[in-house]
Amino acid sequence: MQPDRNAMSDADFAAELRAWLEAVYPPHWRDPVLRLRGRDAEWWYARQWQDGWRAPAWPREHGGLGLSVEKLILYHRVTEDFGIARTLDHGVKQVGPILVQYGTEAQRAACLRPILEGTQTWCQGYSEPGAGSDLAALRTRAEREGDSFRVNGQKIWTTQAEESTHLYFLARTSAAPKKQMGISLFLVRRDAPGITVRPIRNLLGEREFYEVFFDDLLVPADAVVGAVDQGWTVAKALLGHERFAQGSPALARHTYRLLCAMAGPLGAFDDPAFADRIARLGCDLSDADALYAENCAGVASGADLGDSLPIAKLVAAELFQAMTECLQDLAAEARARPGCGVSAARIDEAARVYLMSRPYTIFGGTAEVQRNIMARSLLPLRD
Ligand SMILES: Cc1cc2nc3c(=O)[nH]c(=O)nc-3n(C[C@H](O)[C@H](O)[C@H](O)COP(=O)(O)OP(=O)(O)OC[C@H]3O[C@@H](n4cnc5c(N)ncnc54)[C@H](O)[C@@H]3O)c2cc1C
Incomplete structure (x- = not known):
């Protein structure tokens, strides 16, 4: 079990975390624009686990640090200020919390410990051609065959699919009057027969995301998380206090x-x-900092942040892009x-940061979709 740090004072907690980072974090990875991948990411996950700093938001009984919201905010602040590189870490950020809430004992036993140890890495198969912003329009089908489901269809923009050991994905399991119904969430090994991945190069020329094809993939029925046909609810139910980090203007x-x-x-x-x-x-950066601080305080006091989260995400993403344009x-x-x-x-760094900033107004909900959410909450609009 990892140590319980909730009883520590904030100052001691921050000092211990900082000292640990100083001691173990490779200096050439102190770059918030960098994203660790493959073996580098696995090394970092394993090191976090070995030293008792893994999965800050997971409950302690499931192997996480079980940090209070205040400590979790501090954890993010210290690691951001230190300048650690980004990681996808869908296992800790998405799959673990979903399994804690909806998984069976067998699913937790198969996944949680390997995720903590960094040996099981996950990619997300949600988006499809024609089902991105309108995710509920997804068309991948999973048809029941005895104790299994036979899956056919296609995903797209699946980040780091090639190097991940596992995939969690949404598929349609029954026709339903409302498109959000009749969807289930599945867990599968990424190298299962019937899964093919094809890289898509990003603006930097890297193999960042992939098309994923399902051709008669057989998935056991016990690989469904939560109830069959209830995948929409499961997929949307992520721990609220993880989401506020998206509004951080760190970049x-x-x-x-x-x-x-x-x-x-340059004498500019x-x-x-x-x-x-x-x-x-x-000035905009000060505003974004203030908004983020307000959200952190709101999360800490248990307030329902509701539509503040999309606003903060949008502000942080658009400001990041405006900064990179000026830098260019x-x-x-x-x-x-x-x-x-x-x-x-x-000069090269400026180009890299600029290109890397472009998708920030696309993934996790596009800027237009965030504006729709804001408009719906602030204006008397009908759907
Ligand atoms: C870097 C990156 C990594 C990603 N990683 C993953 C991943 O790992 N797994 C995964 O499943 N997906 C991933 N995605 C996909 C991402 O979730 C989708 O790109 C996103 O949801 C938008 O969907 P779309 O690309 O189909 O665009 P569309 O939904 O087709 O949108 C096209 C344009 O139309 C606009 N638009 C759409 N609907 C509306 C509306 N109602 N009102 C106003 N404007 C609208 C959008 O804002 C956008 O400008 C990733 C994307 C990027 C860029």
């Missing part, structure tokens, strides 16, 4: 620092138009002025 803050570092040698602060632009971005403009100027004091590595 915008990181890019703001890159901006200031590049603007100095002497240009009134640039000074105005960066001042606005700085500076990088273009630096490229045109050799010997200006900005290194080629910094």
